[in-house]
Amino acid sequence: MDTLEQARAEIDAVDAQLAALFERRMAAVLSVAQYKQAHGLPIFDAAREAVVLEKAAARIQNAALRPYYKDHVQNMMDVAKQYEAEVLGRNRAAYQGVEGAFAHIALRALFPHAEAVSCPTWDEVFAAVERGGAKFWELVPTAGKKNLADAPILKCLEE
Secondary structure (H helix, E strand, O other), X not given: OOHHHHHHHHHHHHHHHHHHHHHHHHHHHHHHHXXXXXXXXXXXXXXXXXXXXXXXXXXXXXXXXXXXXXXXXXXXXXXXXHHHHXXXXXXXXXXXXXXXXXXXHHHHHHOOOOEEEEEOOHHHHHHHHHOOOOOEEEEOOOOOOOOHHHOOOXXXXXX
């Protein structure tokens, strides 16, 4: 086996361990979601996330890897919040327009696991959030913008 194959075999072995740890982590996330539901707590807790990210960075010995590990942990927390929203029934995202339109594409980028709710007007988007028919809304000012990366995006998480 050459060096590249050995490195890839090591990555595959680590990935297998990560898959088992992911399932273990998500089982704990489910317990957290159930606790939050029972106690009326929101899914997102900015102070808790900041603490988790700082602890994560402190665990990494190689300083050059710390920002990448923080990104990895942030991504895990984002996935966990999406899963919590799903199991708590808070995973509907409203947008103005039709499927395939820019607002729909932006919503899919922001909330990839959410059930997308199309509304013909902005008033109906806001009404859906207010009445609980959607927990998220997104606003994409697109004037003069050619793609999602160029457009400023404002999103609101409604708990």
